[in-house]
Amino acid sequence: MRDVEFQLKGYPNPRQRAFFESRARHTAYGGARGGGKSWAMRRKLVLLALRYEGLQLLLLRRTLSELNENHVRLLQTELSGFVDYNQTQRVFTFPNGSRIKLGYCDNEQDVYRYQGQEYDVIGLEEATQFTESQMQFISTCNRSVRTDFTPRMYYTCNPGGVGHAWVKRLFIDRRYRASERAEDYVFIPARAETISISHSTRASMKAQATVF
């Protein structure tokens, strides 16, 4: 395999670090917009793809336009020259054989595109936009035959949306059904203020404060 120098930019804040460190079956990162949730989701999947050879990952968002705007473009920029991107299949293939597939579930039935597929890791971006039955179907695809890895799902969530109730039940209220195990669910609250503000932003905020 060729040696490639590859550098990922940015450093996780403490909440993002907690999200990275969780190995629970289901880990949700939720709260205020701008808390760095989407960044953490992308970075977590990339780190896992690099860490485990031949890992199969799926990143889902509710709609195609949201997927393109928020993830495809950013991952393409970040990984260009290191990872191969197949635009038709929307799949990033890493030199170690790991693959991140990007997908969406616009309609209730769109989840069936993933029927019979197996992913070691599934990321649900803005999980509160998914219905509970979509989430349940998608989690049936979170399977693995590997011995070095147990399947995991990562979620990011903002309050509100069609899936608000199931996200709240599982991750906030922690009310479980017989088929669910409390220890499988971890919630990490995001706070917008945990993102460090750069010097220039600080300076401009100060300037604004003086004006008003």
Ligand SMILES: Nc1ncnc2c1ncn2[C@@H]1O[C@H](COP(=O)(O)OP(=O)(O)O)[C@@H](O)[C@H]1O
């Ligand atoms: N640890 C980090 N290092 C560098 N940039 C970050 C980091 N966390 C977040 N960002 C950037 O901050 C902005 C907001 O983050 P984002 O993940 O979109 O927030 P959210 O999804 O919670 O609304 C984005 O431009 C993102 O790239």
Ligand SMILES: [Mg+2]
């Ligand atoms: Mg986001």
